[in-house]
Amino acid sequence: MDREDTAVLVEEPVHIDSHLDGAEERTLAEDVLDGLTRPFKELPPKHFYDARGAELFDRICELPEYYPTRAERAILEERSEELAELTGARELVELGSGTAAKTRVLLDALQAAGTLERYVPVDVTEDMVRDCAESLVDEYPGLRVHGVIGDFERHLRHVPPTDGPRIVAFLGGTIGNFPPGSRRRVLREIARLLGPSDHLLLGTDLVKDPSTLEAAYDDSQGITAEFNRNVLHVLNRELQAEFDPEDFEHVALFDREQEWIEMRLRARRELTSEVRALNMTVHFDAGEELRTEISAKFTPERVEADLAAAGLEIVRWLTDSEERFALTLSRPRAGRPA
Numbered sequence: 001m002d003r004e005d006t007a008v009l010v011e012e013p014v015h016i017d018s019h020l021d022g023a024e025e026r027t028l029a030e031d032v033l034d035g036l037t038r039p040f041k042e043l044p045p046k047h048f049y050d051a052r053g054a055e056l057f058d059r060i061c062e063l064p065e066y067y068p069t070r071a072e073r074a075i076l077e078e079r080s081e082e083l084a085e086l087t088g089a090r091e092l093v094e095l096g097s098g099t100a101a102k103t104r105v106l107l108d109a110l111q112a113a114g115t116l117e118r119y120v121p122v123d124v125t126e127d128m129v130r131d132c133a134e135s136l137v138d139e140y141p142g143l144r145v146h147g148v149i150g151d152f153e154r155h156l157r158h159v160p161p162t163d164g165p166r167i168v169a170f171l172g173g174t175i176g177n178f179p180p181g182s183r184r185r186v187l188r189e190i191a192r193l194l195g196p197s198d199h200l201l202l203g204t205d206l207v208k209d210p211s212t213l214e215a216a217y218d219d220s221q222g223i224t225a226e227f228n229r230n231v232l233h234v235l236n237r238e239l240q241a242e243f244d245p246e247d248f249e250h251v252a253l254f255d256r257e258q259e260w261i262e263m264r265l266r267a268r269r270e271l272t273s274e275v276r277a278l279n280m281t282v283h284f285d286a287g288e289e290l291r292t293e294i295s296a297k298f299t300p301e302r303v304e305a306d307l308a309a310a311g312l313e314i315v316r317w318l319t320d321s322e323e324r325f326a327l328t329l330s331r332p333r334a335g336r337p338a
């Protein structure tokens with residue numbers, strides 16, 4: 001066999017596709033044009049996650065008040081073997097994969113079951129996809145990683161096809177960042193990635209007492225406040241805005257009617273900022289708020305209804321011992337519309 005033949009046969013363990021280009025900057029610009037000119041100002045939470053935002057989120061996951069990460073990890077530690085057995089998955093696709101810290105528990109179980117072949121992380125934060133891919137191929141000999149740098153609201157069609165059973169994991173309660181209508185739309189799009197032998201593994205934070213919820217989003221060390229203000233650093237850098245993040249107070253409150261946490265930034269004084277890249281001036285009255293995230297909390301009924309609306313049926317409902325967080329394994333319902 002000559003060298004050229006060898007080159008054709010050897011597949012690189014890491015393959016990364018990026019779908020973020022000028023279009024991504026336009027999305028930020030459109031979100032700012034739309035969200036900062038409304039009577040109630042709002043921005044979607046995906047803009048928190050530049051390199052600094054991603055690092056701050058990792059620190060949040062370690063905070064004593066932030067129980068969701070520990071609770072979800074505990075479920076994975078207890079039930080991953082069963083998930084591997086039930087699914088026989090050769091591939092794990094993960095949406096909003098971040099540093100894939102908890103994912104390793106599932107990868108360990110799939111590897112121990114002897115089925116694991118490929119991991120497909122999908123995330124908007126480029127460095128995280130690249131770093132995580134390089135680390136995982138070192139940690140799991142024989143694993144292939146196909147990273148997709150992109151927006152899971154716009155780029156799911158770029159998730160590569162598979163010929164074996166797969167799990168699509170959407171962990172961390174990130175689905176709760178969408179309001180109810182968009183949530184069902186996103187779940188329907190995700191369900192399209194599933195063939196008849198594939199499963200969705202969905203992490204959802206559960207409804208509980210407001211003081212526990214509010215503490216999780218307003219920690220005593222102020223890390224969540226820094227994370228929240230980070231969106232202003234992103235606007236300053238990407239769109240040449242002139243916000244002083246310290247002009248804004250971090251607010252986290254549980255809306256009992258909607259059963260979601262809202263994070264907001266509240267102007268400490270009346271202020272005006274230019275957003276030079278958009279040729280736009282943004283005005284805040286003293287006390288005026290910008291909503292930066294909602295994080296919906298779920299009941300079992302709500303999870304079941306949302307999955308059913310996406311054509312999925314529940315196979316396993318798994319919670320931690322204190323029933324703070326749930327992981328739901330579901331699969332396409334027989335006869336669902338394509």
Ligand SMILES: C[S@@+](CC[C@H](N)C(=O)[O-])C[C@H]1O[C@@H](n2cnc3c(N)ncnc32)[C@H](O)[C@@H]1O
Binds near residue numbers: 069
């Ligand atoms: C709350 S963190 C969860 C990270 C990790 N899955 C976990 O459970 O700890 C949300 C992750 O989703 C990514 N993300 C947020 N919005 C996204 C979007 N629209 N498309 C792709 N990734 C997104 C962020 O970069 C971040 O890594």
